[in-house]
Amino acid sequence: MLIVMKSGASESEIENVLETIEALGYRGHALPGENRTAIGLTGNRGAVDPAHFENLPGVAQAIRVTQPYKLISKDLRPEKSVIKVGNAEIGGSELAMIAGPCAIESREQLIETAETVVESGAKFFRGGAYKPRTSPYAFQGMGEDGLKMLVDIRDQFGLNIVTEAMDEHGVDAVEKYGDCIQIGARNMQNFSLLKYAGKTRKPILLKRGMSATLDEFLLAAEYIMAEGNYDVILCERGIRTFADHARNTLDLSIVPAVNRLSHLPIIVDPSHGTGHNYMVMPLARAGVAVGADGLIIEVHPHPERALCDGAQAMTPVQYLELFDEVRRIHAAMAVGSQRNEEKLLTVA
Ligand code: PEP
Ligand code: MN
Numbered sequence: 173m174l175i176v177m178k179s180g181a182s183e184s185e186i187e188n189v190l191e192t193i194e195a196l197g198y199r200g201h202a203l204p205g206e207n208r209t210a211i212g213l214t215g216n217r218g219a220v221d222p223a224h225f226e227n228l229p230g231v232a233q234a235i236r237v238t239q240p241y242k243l244i245s246k247d248l249r250p251e252k253s254v255i256k257v258g259n260a261e262i263g264g265s266e267l268a269m270i271a272g273p274c275a276i277e278s279r280e281q282l283i284e285t286a287e288t289v290v291e292s293g294a295k296f297f298r299g300g301a302y303k304p305r306t307s308p309y310a311f312q313g314m315g316e317d318g319l320k321m322l323v324d325i326r327d328q329f330g331l332n333i334v335t336e337a338m339d340e341h342g343v344d345a346v347e348k349y350g351d352c353i354q355i356g357a358r359n360m361q362n363f364s365l366l367k368y369a370g371k372t373r374k375p376i377l378l379k380r381g382m383s384a385t386l387d388e389f390l391l392a393a394e395y396i397m398a399e400g401n402y403d404v405i406l407c408e409r410g411i412r413t414f415a416d417h418a419r420n421t422l423d424l425s426i427v428p429a430v431n432r433l434s435h436l437p438i439i440v441d442p443s444h445g446t447g448h449n450y451m452v453m454p455l456a457r458a459g460v461a462v463g464a465d466g467l468i469i470e471v472h473p474h475p476e477r478a479l480c481d482g483a484q485a486m487t488p489v490q491y492l493e494l495f496d497e498v499r500r501i502h503a504a505m506a507v508g509s510q511r512n513e514e515k516l517l518t519v520a
């Protein structure tokens with residue numbers, strides 16, 4: 173059930189609808205939009221009678237939802253959600269760039285990388301303290317000591333920190349030290365972890381599972397939102413296919429598919445999506461051109477010495493060039509869409 177409020181509905185009318193939903197034993201989620209607020213109803217097993225809400229003051233419409241998802245949907249919020257991450261935003265008019273090493277290895281490595289990230293003008297810094305490695309014998313990350321180093325990076329460089337949590341302990345730690353909790357591909361369908369992350373008040377970067385369909389991806393986001401955390405950013409990072417020329421197959425077609433159905437921002441990870449340094453730049457360009465709200469890029473001052481994912485890491489020089497190029501593609505697209513809007517206005 174989706175309850176659309178009239179454009180001038182007051183706070184108390186919205187509150188009244190939320191109280192009515194609660195009294196019926198369900199949960200209400202109010203998402204304010206540019207022109208009106210819509211309220212999603214969750215917790216119902218069967219159909220809910222719209223008659224409960226239709227005649228309440230301030231209600232424009234009560235609509236039954238036939239899709240499997242409710243809160244991620246554009247029906248609830250037609251315009252793109254702009255998610256605040258630390259002191260910056262993802263989903264707004266500016267292209268969001270998250271850059272940094274795969275794993276936190278040392279203070280020196282972080283500082284050297286952060287100098288480049290700041291120079292580029294990016295506002296978000298990445299670096300894993302908890303690493304989901306295929307082999308139990310591979311470097312597993314620096315844990316909480318690494319997170320504390322990220323805090324110093326934020327203090328010194330003013331960058332907002334995006335870092336992965338692999339379990340509930342990690343969610344608590346990243347909530348404490350970071351600005352955005354990354355849920356990795358391998359945990360996209362760890363439903364208890366999604367629910368736990370949904371109870372935090374830090375934004376969540378949700379990476380697509382390596383065999384997840386569009387619906388499974390969106391429903392994973394729905395799990396987080398159903399718990400009351402509406403600040404979810406989606407990330408396409410490549411899926412497993414028969415192709416073996418790249419580490420994964422970056423499925424860029426999911427960007428317009430998500431943009432058609434959901435108000436959530438979506439970014440692209442051409443680093444894990446390809447696994448090869450020489451492929452990162454072309455796929456970063458393509459990700460922006462296909463309409464992503466941002467990119468997440470692995471950068472290492474000395475890729476040959478990286479403890480994790482060195483083959484896909486950009487050098488600082490390559491990364492600076494990459495950001496310069498994709499920024500220009502993004503700007504050209506904004507001009508293009510403004511022209512299209514103007515054309516449509518002229519025709520109308
Ligand atoms: C990462 O971003 O460091 C990572 C492990 O990504 P993914 O979950 O997409 O493999
Ligand atoms: Mn990595």
